[in-house]
Each structure stands twice: as C-alpha cells, then as structure tokens.
Amino acid sequence: MKTIRLLSICLLGSALSLSACTKGAGEDDTAATDPTGSEDPTGEETGDESPSTSFGEETTTLGFVPDEDVIGVSECDPWMQDCVEGEKCVAYGSSGGNWDANKCVGILGDGQIGDPCTYDGAAASTDDCGADSWCWNVNMEGVGVCTGFCSGTPDDPVCDPGYGCSIANNGSITLCLLSCDPLLQDCPVEGESCFYDFGGNFVCAFETQNLPAGEACGFINDCAGGGVCLSSEVLPDCAGSSCCSEYCDLSEPVCTIEGTECQPLFEEGTAPPEYIDVGVCILPGA
Numbered sequence: 001m002k003t004i005r006l007l008s009i010c011l012l013g014s015a016l017s018l019s020a021c022t023k024g025a026g027e028d029d030t031a032a033t034d035p036t037g038s039e040d041p042t043g044e045e046t047g048d049e050s051p052s053t054s055f056g057e058e059t060t061t062l063g064f065v066p067d068e069d070v071i072g073v074s075e076c077d078p079w080m081q082d083c084v085e086g087e088k089c090v091a092y093g094s095s096g097g098n099w100d101a102n103k104c105v106g107i108l109g110d111g112q113i114g115d116p117c118t119y120d121g122a123a124a125s126t127d128d129c130g131a132d133s134w135c136w137n138v139n140m141e142g143v144g145v146c147t148g149f150c151s152g153t154p155d156d157p158v159c160d161p162g163y164g165c166s167i168a169n170n171g172s173i174t175l176c177l178l179s180c181d182p183l184l185q186d187c188p189v190e191g192e193s194c195f196y197d198f199g200g201n202f203v204c205a206f207e208t209q210n211l212p213a214g215e216a217c218g219f220i221n222d223c224a225g226g227g228v229c230l231s232s233e234v235l236p237d238c239a240g241s242s243c244c245s246e247y248c249d250l251s252e253p254v255c256t257i258e259g260t261e262c263q264p265l266f267e268e269g270t271a272p273p274e275y276i277d278v279g280v281c282i283l284p285g286a
Helices: 058-063
Strands: 087-092 101-106 116-118 133-136 143-148 151-153 156-158 163-168 173-178 192-196 202-206 227-231 242-249 261-264 278-282
Touching: 087 133, 133 173, 143 173, 156 163, 163 202, 192 227, 227 278
Parallel strands: 173 202
Antiparallel strands: 087 101, 116 143, 133 143, 151 156, 163 173, 192 202, 227 242, 242 278, 261 278
C-alpha cells in the first residue's frame, strides 16, 4: 500500500494570519501552503506502511485529504539533523503560509523538552528551544512548549514511551507528541484533542476551528474533540471536499450522523491492541 502522509496541521500563532486556518466549504488543506505541485526533492516516501485502514483509495487512505501536491523545497533533513554546528533543521512556511518544507536555523536558546518557549512564526521558524526540540503548540502570543524531534527514520520512527512520532505536512514536521485514546479524548492540555496520524498513532495536537460533525474541514485538527476530517466520498451531505465525522466504539457502536454506521478504522488483524475498538462513522459500504 502506498505510504500516506498526515493531512496538514493548521498553524496557530500571532506571526501567521489566522486566515491560514480558515477555509470555506469545498476548500482543502492547500489553502495555507505553497501550491507548487513539485516533487519531493528527496524522492522518498514518509511514514510507516502499517497498520492499514479498512477503506479509502490507496492515495487517500481513510478518505483523508493528502497534501502530496503541496511541497516546498527543503534544504535539510529533519531526520538526519544535518545542519552545521549551531543550527537545527526545522519546518517552516516556504511561501509565508503553513509549514511545507525544512530549513536550517540558528539554535538561539537552550530550552529543554517540556519547557515553555517563544516562536517567531512559520516564515522565520526560530525559537529558544535547544538543539533537540522545536517550539510547538504555540498560542496567539507566540508562546509554546519545546517538543522533541523524532529520531530513527521515516520507516522506523522512534520516540520515548507514551509518545508517538507525528509525521505531518509532507514530512516537514517530525515531532514526538503525547499518545492518546481517541475514544476517551484524554489529552491533558486544554485546547488539544486526540488526532490520527496515518502511522497508526493517535497523538495530542491543538484544535483550530473546533468544528462539529458534518461541517466542511480541510486540516486534520479542524474538527472538535472526537471528530475526524474525512473525504466527502465516505460521508453523506458533505458540503465540501472533506467534512468532520466522528470516532465510534466498535464494542458499543453509536453514530450521531444520520446515514452513517460505525466501521473499523483498521483492516482486520492490523489494529494496535490499544486501538482495536476504534471505529469511524461513515456511509455503509464505504
């Protein structure tokens, strides 16, 4: 099965206009990124091929909207951290919008993982974290938390226990985010929800528009807690190219969206043990 990247994460923070996080019906996740349509300069795919999901085309696993056609040109490899001494490889917005590529920036501080930090926005993408982390979950005042980079490789990412490697925005973002349960929505930080990252991980990420089920969405974190942004092809009465649906518990299946039913998120035998009961509400047979 073709490897699928995570749908772009929408950026919050005062350094970037909130219009980058606002999309109308029918708009997709390319609104805040560089629509070059260029090929990945590394020629490599990003992420892990398993576990696989139970529906959707190979290039749109689970019906999420991939952002493969929105790729900026990177000057460094976030996995290799191959910048010169005194610099680190971070994600940035090559066109001034959402993160879409990587570049080397100076290490301007020594903030440790978990420390508060300040972030200068997606264009500059500098912060006061140390060499092994990047300022993430930034609020409107530009204050976030130093968050560690994934180690390993795209096919075999490594994070500390209790964390999952979230590979997002065409592989420009490779961060170890707190693991979570989508059915319990147990993220401890206010303003974060549990989202799926295509590698079989569920990780805590900040919410943007907090959209209810049925509303048009474009970014993975547009939907309210317990929601998931899916292609219109697997949902009824979706006014955009993708809309918010909802997770459901296969052991006690309940879907509030009329015309949908609870179906397994993963193909039979591929679900991680902790996610074996996780389903999504979609059209029957989708």
